[in-house]
Amino acid sequence: MAKILDRLLLFIYSLSVGIISVLIILLLSGLIPDLAQRQYDEMTTIIVISVAAVLFLLSMRFFYISVRRDQGSLPSVDQRTEYGDVQISMETIENLCLKASSKFRSVRDVKSRIHVTEAGLEITIRAIVDGESSIPQLTTELQKAIHDYVQEITGIPVSHVSVYIANLVQSPNYKSRVE
CATH class of the missing domain: 3.30.70.1350 (Cation efflux protein, cytoplasmic domain)
Known part of the structure; x- marks a missing residue:
């Protein structure tokens, strides 16, 4: 039961972090217009997009772990x-x-x-x-x-x-x- 709950929590976590990181990347790259129309300096934008990209990749890995079936069995x-x-x-x-x-x-x-x-x-x-x-x-x-x-x-x-x-x-x- 605990293993199922852990997988469910990992699924929800990875999905939410993935969505948030994609929104940040789209927002700062200008593909989604910013509601507040803020201007960010170029270095800050690059750093935030890089961190969001790393978080997105990690969330995809965690997402895969949460949905894959256990192939490993006891020896x-x-x-x-x-x-x-x-x-x-x-x-x-x-x-x-x-x-x-x-x-x-x-x-x-x-x-x-x-x-x-x-x-x-x-x-x-x-x-x-x-x-x-x-x-x-x-x-x-x-x-x-x-x-x-x-x-x-x-x-x-x-x-x-x-x-x-x-x-x-x-x-x-x-x-x-x-x-």
């Missing part, structure tokens, strides 16, 4: 099937990675990043672990689980899954109070 992976095209957003693939990693109790605060290459998807996982499991074994299992899950659900080949362990979960220290 996605495109697949062609025998029935048509399928687009899977990067956000969907990131959420699939999070879902696959949620099956591991010792893995916390997972973030994923997806890159599309000719060989397939390259997935980078950043996670925090609890430190109670073997990190090499855990990361290997995590890589395999994410690789298999994403490839099975999306049908897109996964070429590489790298895991970065950012930190360990700090368990809270509780001090007992003696009264």
